[in-house]
Amino acid sequence: MSGPPRHEAVGLNYYDTLIAVSDDCPAGHAEVPTSRTGRPTIAMVQYAMLSAGPGALTQEDVLFETWLRRQEPEPAAGERPRLRHEFFSRSQACLRASPLPKRHGWGLLFDGEGRVRLCPVESEEYRRIVAGEVPGVTVVKAMRTRRG
Structure with a gap:
C-alpha cells in the first residue's frame, strides 16, 4: 500500500505544500499577531502553537486545537477524543x-508527513519555494480577505 498522495490535501492535511500569503495580504513581512481586545485571536492561538513546536502538528491538529483553546471554559482533557470526532464530523x-497567511505574512509549510511550520514571507526559503526553485513542493495561495 502506498502512502498518501502528495501535493494535495488528504482529509484535511496537506503534504509537501506551501500555503503562500494571500494576494491581498497587507503585511510585507511576517508579524507576530496581537489582540486589540485582550482576548486571544485565532491568529494568536495558531501562531503560539506553530512557533512553539515547528513541524509537530498537522493541519487537523491546528484546526482542532485552535477551536478547543478558544472554548470557555476549556473542556476537560477526557473530552478531547469525543470533541475532536464531533468537530471533524462537520465541514471545516x-x-x-487562516489569518496567518491572509493578514500576518506567514506562509505555512507542510512536509511530506503533513506536519506544518511557519515560513516568513520575507525569508529566502519562502522566496525560493514560491519561485519554483524547490522541487517537489506545491504552492497554493491563502484565500483572499476581500473579493477580487
Missing part, C-alpha cells in the same frame, strides 16, 4: 483561510 475550512 482549511488553513488557507
